[in-house]
Amino acid sequence: MKNVLAIAGFDPTSGAGITKDLDIFFSLGLHGLSLPTCVVMQGPKGVEDVYPIPDEQFRAMAKSLQGNVSINGVKIGAALDETHVGILSHLLPDNSEIPVVVDPIVAAKNGRVLITEAGLKTLITTIFPRATAITPNLDEASALLGKPVKTPEDMMASARTLLNTGPRAVVVKGGHLQGEPTDILFDGKETTLWKKKRIRREIHGTGCTFSSLLTAFLVHGYPIKEAFLATERLTEDLVRESYRISEEGYFYTSAGLLNSRLAAKWSVLRALRGAKERLCLLNLVECIPEVQMNIGYAIEAPNGTEDVAAFPGRISHYSGRIYFKGEPDFGASSHVARLIINFAKHYPFIRACANVRYDRAFLKRARDKGLHVVFFDRKQEPVRIKQTEGKSLDFLVERVAADEENPPDIIYDEGDVGKEPIIRLFARDPLELINKMEMIAR
Numbered sequence: 001m002k003n004v005l006a007i008a009g010f011d012p013t014s015g016a017g018i019t020k021d022l023d024i025f026f027s028l029g030l031h032g033l034s035l036p037t038c039v040v041m042q043g044p045k046g047v048e049d050v051y052p053i054p055d056e057q058f059r060a061m062a063k064s065l066q067g068n069v070s071i072n073g074v075k076i077g078a079a080l081d082e083t084h085v086g087i088l089s090h091l092l093p094d095n096s097e098i099p100v101v102v103d104p105i106v107a108a109k110n111g112r113v114l115i116t117e118a119g120l121k122t123l124i125t126t127i128f129p130r131a132t133a134i135t136p137n138l139d140e141a142s143a144l145l146g147k148p149v150k151t152p153e154d155m156m157a158s159a160r161t162l163l164n165t166g167p168r169a170v171v172v173k174g175g176h177l178q179g180e181p182t183d184i185l186f187d188g189k190e191t192t193l194w195k196k197k198r199i200r201r202e203i204h205g206t207g208c209t210f211s212s213l214l215t216a217f218l219v220h221g222y223p224i225k226e227a228f229l230a231t232e233r234l235t236e237d238l239v240r241e242s243y244r245i246s247e248e249g250y251f252y253t254s255a256g257l258l259n260s261r262l263a264a265k266w267s268v269l270r271a272l273r274g275a276k277e278r279l280c281l282l283n284l285v286e287c288i289p290e291v292q293m294n295i296g297y298a299i300e301a302p303n304g305t306e307d308v309a310a311f312p313g314r315i316s317h318y319s320g321r322i323y324f325k326g327e328p329d330f331g332a333s334s335h336v337a338r339l340i341i342n343f344a345k346h347y348p349f350i351r352a353c354a355n356v357r358y359d360r361a362f363l364k365r366a367r368d369k370g371l372h373v374v375f376f377d378r379k380q381e382p383v384r385i386k387q388t389e390g391k392s393l394d395f396l397v398e399r400v401a402a403d404e405e406n407p408p409d410i411i412y413d414e415g416d417v418g419k420e421p422i423i424r425l426f427a428r429d430p431l432e433l434i435n436k437m438e439m440i441a442r
Helices: 017-027 055-065 082-089 117-130 138-145 152-163 206-219 224-240 255-282 334-346 360-368 391-403 430-441
Strands: 003-010 031-043 046-052 073-076 100-102 170-172 182-186 191-195 295-298 308-310 315-318 321-324 352-357 373-375 410-413 422-427
Touching (some): 003 017, 003 206, 017 031, 017 255, 031 055, 031 082, 055 082, 082 117, 100 117, 100 206, 117 138, 138 152, 152 170, 152 182, 191 224, 224 255, 255 295, 255 321, 255 430, 295 430, 334 391, 360 373, 360 410, 360 430, 391 410
Parallel strands (some): 003 073, 073 100, 373 410
Antiparallel strands (some): 031 046, 182 191, 315 321, 352 422
């Protein structure tokens, strides 16, 4: 396992600084080490105050890392002041092949200063010459050069000038450009541009995310251009999946959360493919209702129908055989998905559902075999519920959950005007769902 050291501020909301760096490192298969320069009083609406780690304690923490572990990469964020920069400079590897990425943070998003003028000068003279890459945004590039950087032409010129301070490559991030955001990589020989569509969100910690991703890919052996391109792609994925931790304030990103959701989605699809094979083997055509069947399975804590996978076109039968019209995919069923989402609010461990043909014999077998069967009378639905698309499912689950302490295996109804009677089967996963289906059908 390779070790990567993050030197930055500590953000208690885990949106920036060393908490963000560690999220990135671990999610990309690296062990993260951390050395906080300061504790930032930070909330979802921005930085309120900064408390430096005292010099003596900072020096002691730095010393504890020296010689005790191998360091395969270093990422530097908020360096705070001249003393902290001087101490951290002794942690930088002598081997120039070990990546060092510097995100020269000057101020927080809300303007709170995070490095002194003397500290910034020391960073430029002592750390930049040993850096693999530096990653200033427009404001930081302006502070480093002492003149405004506002246009793509300014960015190109600033990258060339900043390369003369010693780093092997410069990335100037243009998120604050007017118009289309553009980032520029200049390695002394080649200029690489990355243009992207603007996402109208105030996202906390994007600079930290970018620089720690760049560090991670460099540690994995990517050349600087490939590391830059991989960083840009993954940053865009993270921004698209950003979320709030409060009703207002900045949006946040998490590589660990993104990876876990991707892994969960892969697992969900694999489970549904297994259910498809099992159902075809059993050939339970007697379970297919007139409206056809679907089987849905959600990731943990689904937020919407995009977190529930099902079979597009539903499941039917032809010439006496179960017939699937496609492979499982997310967002393929709104009906079953809404049932699962509402059910999971009350019983979060129940994440699979199927609609099964109504048959009193099925219900009798279910009760005889100990399944928890609940009847729902659709005639109880208020008119306003019946007249609003999708509200019937919400009402059904809420009414049943209010009366049942334990999750039902089956919720059935005997239909209404224009509504086919149906059995809704619930389970922890698709395999358990098919097993229950077999129990009631035969």
